[in-house]
Amino acid sequence: MNAARGERLPSPPRRTWLLIAALLVVAVAAAWSLQLDLRPLWSANWWGEAWQRLRQFGGGLLAPALDAATLGRVAGLALDTLAIAALGAFAGMVLALPLALGSSRAVMHADGARGWPTTVVVEAFRLLLDVLRGVPDFVWAVLLANVFGVGPVTGLLAIAVSVAGVLGKVLGEQWDNLPQERLLALRTTGASRLAVFAYGIAPLGARTSLAFVLMRFECTVRNASVIGVVGGGGLGAGLWDAFTDGDWSRVATLLAALLVVTAAVDLGTNLLRRRLRTDPNHPQLERALDRRAAGRRRAQVAVVLGLAIGAACWRLGSPLLQAFTELSRIEWDFVWPYTLGMFTPSLEMTTWAAVARAALVPLGIGVLATLLGAGLAAVLAPFASSSMQLEAHRFTGERASTVARLARWCVLLLARAVALLWRGIPEVAWLIVLAVLLQNGVTPCVLAIALHSAGVLHRVFTDAVDDVPFAQLERVGAGRAATFAYGALPSVASTWRSYALFQFEVNVRAGVALGLVGAGGLGQLFRHNLAFRQHADAAAFLWGMVLLTVVIDRASRALQLRRLRC
Amino acid sequence: MRRPSIACCALLCALSACRGDSPEVSPAAEVLRFSVIPDWNKGRLAENAARLAELLTARLGVEVRYEPANDYTACVNGLAANKLDFVWLGGKTTCDAIDVGAGHVHVLATRDIDLHFKSYFIGNRAALDAGRVAVVDDLAAWRGHTEGLRFTFGDVNSTSGHLMPRHFLLQAGIEPEQAFASVGYAEGGHSGTLEAVAAGAVDLGALNFAYYDRADEQLRERAPLLFTTPEYVDYAWVAHDRVGADRVAKLREVLLGLDRAHGDDEAAVLDAWSAGAFVGARDEQWQAIRAVRDGLPKGFLK
Incomplete structure (x- = not known):
């Protein structure tokens, strides 16, 4: 099928080159706006100093503290983290469900009501979700600590709020994207909105919803592992304390x-x-529709979930109890004006000019980190793809020797292990590791977010490659490398782009969050304005974060760049 | 319609039960909660605070509990929101707490050294040897020689690490954001500043003199002292008057009475706070700090 390749060559490459050129321009603009100074990297002096620091601190990093007392404390913190994640995810899901119902057109218009009141309600719910999602969990933790103090309760509430924001939005959109004609039968029976949801929308969307909920839970564990950096308890608290104390082991x-x-x-x-x-x-046999088996499975899942929630409640019992008994004593005369202050941002031009300037920092960080992360993920994807490494014989017709097959297994496992490491360490934790080498500033923040998102993107990128049907790859009729380049890449490009854009929004928020711990920009100025009790200005920076998320979201939706959702 | 109304009744009952639980008679009020601003190695701060909690619990006959804090602002807000009853604050945050407390928050005590507090400007050893930074008697001598230097304050809320150093730099005609190549705020309190300067992550930094004087000899060797600021008033214990006048008086009595001669437990607390003794003080003594806080050009917040 060389002819097919010959035909394809002229058009895609030009568009590809244009795309690459555009991305380069964006990257340079981002680097310029961050005033990224890479010159030191070219000086021998800098490398000498970096080596010095590595020798100074790296020793500690390579010799972890393994005494019983430390291990015991770390294990306790790890349990706290899991409990925070479990309760945070659960509370977030409970919160997300009504929000998703309210923000979904498919649900709200299910009974045929198309008047403006419903539209207003839907838009109001969407705005609420934007606020919950646009403010990073780190910032929620800073705000919630005023009422709930430092500890796991603040952490789990911060996580619950941001989980609700993301989950509510994505579930609502997934339901809206379902083929509406499949609900027609139900609608004609005159079913209410909730009935249409319960018997039509929910079962139809169950698979995608469940996949996304699972992915979110995983993210929640990662977020819970670092929420302690800003007062949320768990491993992050210990990690940040050890880091700021310079205790590298x-x-x-x-x-x-x-x-x-x-x-x-x-x-x-x-x-x-x-x-x-x-x-x-690898089509799985559709499991026969056995109601009893399905019921049993559901019961099993419910029991496991119930046990997990119960264990988490037990683990965090005393801090939860303390936080909630103290609620009755909170001086709301102080807390309410403080909270309301966050809803009344300053309208001064100078403040909003500063917000716009500050927004460039997370935006720039997001652009560079996403490009870098997506690049790394793309480079690693063919090495971790089971199609390309383990089943190439099914479309190239080659016969690999045992040694070659063994080598490919090794390559695949290595690539996947690297990606697991990249995404297993959250951004803030990467920042701590990179601070040894790169000192503080914007550069380590970009790299930290890039590495983490490379790991996250790598998995979905690889899944996309593995999802390309062998029949399509076979048509290229070439070796592995060429098949990947001309068979797999063109068909996964749009999927990859969608995931990368989704990650971009996440990365911008990560840039805001890292601002709280030294990256500068929106996050830092928000915290500094709170410190100097300039609440109207702090509120402006807070709403700047929400606006940033909304603008990115609406822009990518308007450009139809994000056709699919996880 | 029946079930919702039952639920509403239950909710109302629950709410009224909550309302009936007035703060004064709540048993939880029998615990005094305190915190300290996280201005140094948090592990050591927690040890110090635990020592004090033990001593106060024994002397006051009421449980005194240490609540760890993650940032300075949360300490001030915790006091106002009734999460904390008394707090060890810096000069700026003391003023903040008094202002936010609207007449309910007052200074309880301070240390002898806080009435004559000062900041140090320190520089990286290599930068000093290379002649990029210099030891000076007057900060104005740095004017015009700051190009390309990376500077770090401590926490933005810190009096000795940010407020006063910024104030003295401005007095010397040095506008930090304009003069230096970069201006940061070190994480991890004054120990963060010291580490950053010693490691060469920045060329210059400003910090609390008391912590520097106590720090590890090797660290200080790598981050030598360049300039000492004039004196000002800094840290204080502040309490909210919900603690009760009697108990505040008792608390002050215990704090002011601490003496190394009285035994190891009291000596340990004074050592932990690097204090010769705690002394009485009036809110008005922090007026000068308040004036600096309010008079500072707020460009760095935009």
Whole structure:
């Protein structure tokens, strides 16, 4: 099929080159707006200093503290993290459900009501979701700590709020994207909105919803592992304390614990994800519709979930009890004006000019980190793809020797392990590791977010490659490399782009969050204005964060760049 | 319609039960909660605070509990929101707490050294040897020689790490954001500043003199002292008057009475706070700090 390749060559490459040129321009603009100074990297002096720092602190990182007292404390913090994640995710889901129902056109218009009141309600719900989602969990933690103090309760509430924001939005959109004609039969029976949802929308969307909820849970564990950096308890609290105290061996122990927790959840959810994925190359036998088996499975899931929630409540029992008994004593005369102040931002031009300037920092960080992360993920994808490494014989017709097959297995496992490491360590934790080498500033923040998002993107990128039907790859009629380039890449490009754009929004928020711990920009100025009790200005920076998320979201939706959602 | 109304009744009952639980008679009020601003190695701060909590619990006959804090602002807000009863604050945050407390928050005590507090400007050893930074008697001597230098304050809320150093720089005609190549705010309090300067992550930094004087000899060797600021008033214990006048008086009595001669437990607390003794003080003594806080050009917040 060389002819096909010959035909294809002229058009895609020009568009590809244009795209690459455009991305380069964007990257340069971002770097310029961040005033990214890479010149030191060219001086031998800088490398000498970096080596010095590495020798100074790296030793500690390579020799984790393993005494019983430290290990005991770290294990306790790890349990706290899991409990925060479980309760945060659960509370977030409970919150997300009504929000998703309210923000979904498919649900709200299900009974045929198309008047403006419904539209207003839908838009109001969407705005609320934008606020919950646009403000990063780190910022929620800073705000909630005023009422709930430092500790796991603040962490789990911050996480619940941001989970509700993301989950509510995505579930609502997933329901809106369902083929509406499949609900027609139900509608003609005159079913109410809730009935249409319960018997039509929910079952139809169950698979995609479940896949996304699982992915979110995994993210929640990662977020819970670092929420302590801003007062949310768990591993993050210990990690940040050890880091700011310069105790590198304790940092190493905590990083290891963090990686164990996130990797375990990652691999665990992988098993479940595999069952939810529709893989054209390995069609699973549709399990016969056995109501009793399905009921049993549901009961099992409910029991496991119930046990997890129960264990988490037990683990965090005393801080939860303390936080909520103290609620009755809170001086609301202080808290209410403070909270309301966050809804009345300053309208001064100078403030909003500063907000716009400050927004460039997370935006620039997001652009560079996403480009870098997507690039890394793309480079790694063919090496981790089971199609390309393990089943190439099914479309290239080659016969690999045992040694070659063994080597490919090794390459695949190595690539996947690298990606697991990249995404298993959250951005802030990468920042701590990179601070040893790069000092503080914007550069390590970009790299930290890039590495983490490379790991996250890598998995979905690889899944997309593995989802390309062998029949299509066979048509290229070439070796592995060429098949990947001319068979797989063109068909996964749009999927990759969608995921990368979704990650871009996430990365911009990560840029805001890292601002709280030294990256500058929106996050830092928000915190500094709170410190100097300039509440109207602090509120402006807070709403700047929401606006930033909304603008990115609406722009990518208007440009129809994000056709699919996880 | 019946079930919702029952639920409403239950909710109302629950709410009224909550309302009936007035703060004064709540048993939880029998615990005094305190915190300290996280201006240094948090592990050590927690040890110090635990020592004090133990001593106060024994002397006051009421449980005194230490609540860890993650940032300075949360300490001030915790006091106002009734999450904390008394707090160890810096000069700026003391003023903040008094202002936010609207007449209910007052200074309880301070340390002898806080009435004559000062900040140090320190520089990286290599930068000093290379002649990029210099030891000076007057900050104005730095004017015009700051190009390309990376500077770090401590926490934005810190009096000795940010407020006063910024104030003295401005007095010397040095506008930090204009003069230096970069201006940062070190994480991890004054120990963060010291580490950053010693490691060469920045060329210059400003910090609390008391912590520097106590710091590890090797660290100080790598981050030598360049300039000492004039004196000002800094840290204080502040309490909210919900603690009760009697108990505030008792608390003050215990704090002011601490003496190394009285035994190891009291000596340990004074050592932990690097204090010769705690001394009485009046809110008005922080007026000068308040004036600096309010008079500072707020360009760095935009």
